[in-house]
Amino acid sequence: MRLVGNMAQWKSAAKEALDRTAIVAKFLCCLHVTSNYLCSPIHVYGPSMLPTLNLAGDVLLVDHLSPRIQNIARGDLVLVRSPLDPNRTITKRIVAMEGDTVTYFHPSHCDAPQLALVPKGHVWIQGDNIYASRDSRHFGPVPYGLVLGKVFFRVTVLPHATVLNVLLIIPLVWPLDSAGLLVRVNSRTYIAYKYTVNGVGLWVMKGVEKRRLGLDPVVPY
Structure with missing residues (x-):
C-alpha cells in the first residue's frame, strides 16, 4: 500500500512538473516571437x-x-x-x-x-x-x-520628476520582474513596477533615487 501511495505521489509531482514546464516553454516561445518578430x-x-x-x-x-x-x-x-x-x-x-x-x-x-x-x-x-x-x-x-x-517609441528620463510612467507599453512586450511597489510622492501614492529591458533596469525602489520615465513618439523629419 505504501508503494502504491508513493507511486501516486510521484505521478502527481511529475504531472505538476510537466505542466509547469509546458507553461514556461509556452511563455518563452511567446517572448521569442514577440521580441524577434513583433516588438x-x-x-x-x-x-x-x-x-x-x-x-x-x-x-x-x-x-x-x-x-x-x-x-x-x-x-x-x-x-x-x-x-x-x-x-x-x-x-x-x-x-x-x-x-x-x-x-x-x-x-x-x-x-x-x-x-x-x-x-x-x-x-x-x-x-x-x-x-x-x-x-x-x-x-x-x-x-x-x-x-x-x-523605432516607434522612446522611453525618456524626464528631469525633476519621480513617477514611473512606462506601464502602458512595457507590460505588452517585456515580463514584469517583481511585484508593484507603493511610492509616496507629494502626498500622492503611486504604484511602481520594475522591469529589465535588455539589461536596463526601469524601476522605482526604496533607498534609490526615484525618477520618472515617460513615453514620447520619435517624430520623423
Whole structure:
C-alpha cells in the first residue's frame, strides 16, 4: 500500500512538473516571437543621432513587423544590422529609398558633392549628427534585408520628476520582474513596477533615487 501511495505521489509531482514546464516553454516561445518578430525594447547610446537621441542612451521600442511588410519610408528611424560588422546593430534614419538619387559629401573628401543612386532593394541611411556618424556615406546603400525594425517609441528620463510612467507599453512586450511597489510622492501614492529591458533596469525602489520615465513618439523629419 505504501508503494502504491508513493507511486501516486510521484505521478502527481511529475504531472505538476510537466505542466509547469509546458507553461514556461509556452511563455518563452511567446517572448521569442514577440521580441524577434513583433516588438522589442533596445538600449542605444552614442553621438550619431544627436539631438534626436541622447548621448547617454535611450531605451527604444522597435517594431520588427514593419520591414517585413515594407512599411518603412523616408524619415523613419530604423534599427539596422551593420554592413561592416554583422555582430553590431546601429540606429539611423532613412534618408532615401530605392530609385532615389542622393547628393552627399563623403567624409574623407567633403569639398566636392557626390551623387549616388539607391539601387533596388536598398535604402540610404544617415545619422542625424552627420559629423559623428558612420553611415551610408561610408559604406553605401544598405540592403533592405539588414533593416531589423522601425523605432516607434522612446522611453525618456524626464528631469525633476519621480513617477514611473512606462506601464502602458512595457507590460505588452517585456515580463514584469517583481511585484508593484507603493511610492509616496507629494502626498500622492503611486504604484511602481520594475522591469529589465535588455539589461536596463526601469524601476522605482526604496533607498534609490526615484525618477520618472515617460513615453514620447520619435517624430520623423
